[in-house]
Amino acid sequence: YVNPEGVNAQPDPLMTARDMRVTFGRMAMNDEETVALTVGGHTVGKAHGNGDAGQLGAEPEGAEIEDMGFGWVNKTSRGIGSDTVTSGIEGAWTTNPTKWDNGYLDLLFKYDWELVKSPAGAQQYAPVGIAEEDMPADAEDPSQRRMPVMTDADMAVKVDPGFRAIAEKFAGDFDYFSDCFARAWFKLTHRDMGPKARYIGPDVPAEDLIWQDVIPAGATGYDVAAVKAAIAASGLSTSEMVATAWDSARTFRGSDLRGGANGARIRLAPQKDWDGNEPARLAKVLDTLGPIASEHGASFADVIVLAGNVGVENAAKAAGYTVDVPFMAGRGDAAQETTDVESFDVLEPVHDDFRNWLKKDYAVAAEEMLLDRAQLLGLSAPEMTVLVGGMRVLGTNHGGSSDGVFTDNVGALSTDFFTNLTDMANTWHPVEGGYEVRDRASGAVKWTASRVDLIFGSNSILRAYSELYAQDDNQEKFIHDFVAAWTKVMNNDRFDA
Numbered sequence: 001y002v003n004p005e006g007v008n009a010q011p012d013p014l015m016t017a018r019d020m021r022v023t024f025g026r027m028a029m030n031d032e033e034t035v036a037l038t039v040g041g042h043t044v045g046k047a048h049g050n051g052d053a054g055q056l057g058a059e060p061e062g063a064e065i066e067d068m069g070f071g072w073v074n075k076t077s078r079g080i081g082s083d084t085v086t087s088g089i090e091g092a093w094t095t096n097p098t099k100w101d102n103g104y105l106d107l108l109f110k111y112d113w114e115l116v117k118s119p120a121g122a123q124q125y126a127p128v129g130i131a132e133e134d135m136p137a138d139a140e141d142p143s144q145r146r147m148p149v150m151t152d153a154d155m156a157v158k159v160d161p162g163f164r165a166i167a168e169k170f171a172g173d174f175d176y177f178s179d180c181f182a183r184a185w186f187k188l189t190h191r192d193m194g195p196k197a198r199y200i201g202p203d204v205p206a207e208d209l210i211w212q213d214v215i216p217a218g219a220t221g222y223d224v225a226a227v228k229a230a231i232a233a234s235g236l237s238t239s240e241m242v243a244t245a246w247d248s249a250r251t252f253r254g255s256d257l258r259g260g261a262n263g264a265r266i267r268l269a270p271q272k273d274w275d276g277n278e279p280a281r282l283a284k285v286l287d288t289l290g291p292i293a294s295e296h297g298a299s300f301a302d303v304i305v306l307a308g309n310v311g312v313e314n315a316a317k318a319a320g321y322t323v324d325v326p327f328m329a330g331r332g333d334a335a336q337e338t339t340d341v342e343s344f345d346v347l348e349p350v351h352d353d354f355r356n357w358l359k360k361d362y363a364v365a366a367e368e369m370l371l372d373r374a375q376l377l378g379l380s381a382p383e384m385t386v387l388v389g390g391m392r393v394l395g396t397n398h399g400g401s402s403d404g405v406f407t408d409n410v411g412a413l414s415t416d417f418f419t420n421l422t423d424m425a426n427t428w429h430p431v432e433g434g435y436e437v438r439d440r441a442s443g444a445v446k447w448t449a450s451r452v453d454l455i456f457g458s459n460s461i462l463r464a465y466s467e468l469y470a471q472d473d474n475q476e477k478f479i480h481d482f483v484a485a486w487t488k489v490m491n492n493d494r495f496d497a
């Protein structure tokens, strides 16, 4: 949110410029896109503050049922047209506010602007000595002319040196400005639709745009069984294969459908250098998988996922079960040139409780961050539970930490995490940096654990899921549920399929 009256309603365009950069930066907008959107947006329409804001009714959620979802209804005036009060700021930005033109920058640069109060009492800027013909027509009565307006954010476009240089370029080149606005608007309204494979209809632009995280189509005709055999013979451990496939897929965000295993961007900057991906281990695994991919005509992205599948199948076998983890070929490999490094930075995992890892200590509890990642990955609570319990015994903890690895048989897809978590023979004790699990009878320390491990025993709902998997006739169900949740994560981003 950018307060149009200034940060904390204290007008200061340079401070507001800072807020604009933060707010638009979160939407992956750079300075040029930010200026284009603000200038272009305010080329049409007006701000509404012609009246007493104190007369407005309750907000939408607090309003009467007959207001039908509208809030801030003004029942003491018409409440519409020139009597509208919304932001409290009053006026249009341009002389012709129903026309796409360069009128915003014309007025912004032509006049000095001074701080005034709107009829509703809001801080806004008015031009000094404006010529009659530059004044916007009244929204209802075109024979009347009104004062135009600039908010603190509009003044930031003029006052902040970085924004101003862009605005001056736009002022001198209307076509360039229009193109920048069109592109930024398209990005604003489509970025959270995810990859282009999700677009439909005749208006889809042919041009590929970097923020679409472009991924070329991958091969499907290669021999999957041969690739799996080569991976199995490569000498990689179960935990290396599973952790790498997981890291490749875990960047997926259901919130804006970015990230995921498709594209194999884990081998590109910035992902290859993220702490969460354990760069040294990652480089070793990629060096092994790369030649397998090229030799068999498969994409790197597919081979990373297949390695995870091989790891899970081996782990099931070690627990006495034969499973075939479903696989859908056809992932492509993205290029470094079509990877928007800066906007990928925000996908960096700074915690991954599926791998029992926090980059540092946070004010937010680890188990809450687990929920955040689980919901971004589209996982239900049972799916989250089965994945955490399974990954612990596969030895996929970040940095080889042994927290939560409640088993003597690391690498076998057993229910040991759940049986030991719910076993009343164990007692749980806070110690420096985490928890100890001790034998109730002897007091001997058996394992260490994190808050995330304990939450599956302490939270009543998660404990119920843990008890289900701890049940001694549910090992097969556990393996099938694990494989289903695993496959879901691996395929989260397969919009192309």
Ligand code: HEM
Binding pocket: 002, 003, 004, 020, 037, 038, 040, 041, 042, 044, 045, 046, 047, 048, 049, 085, 086, 087, 088, 089, 151, 153
């Ligand atoms: C820092 C950024 C921005 C601030 C602080 C800001 C602030 C405001 C305010 C206070 C209003 C008046 C609302 C009212 O009283 O009814 C307004 C209206 C408007 N804004 Fe923005 N805005 C910003 C960016 C944008 C962007 C990026 C767009 C679109 C690309 C946009 C498009 C509009 C339009 C079209 C109106 C007029 C609506 C109408 O006629 O009812 N604004 N803005």
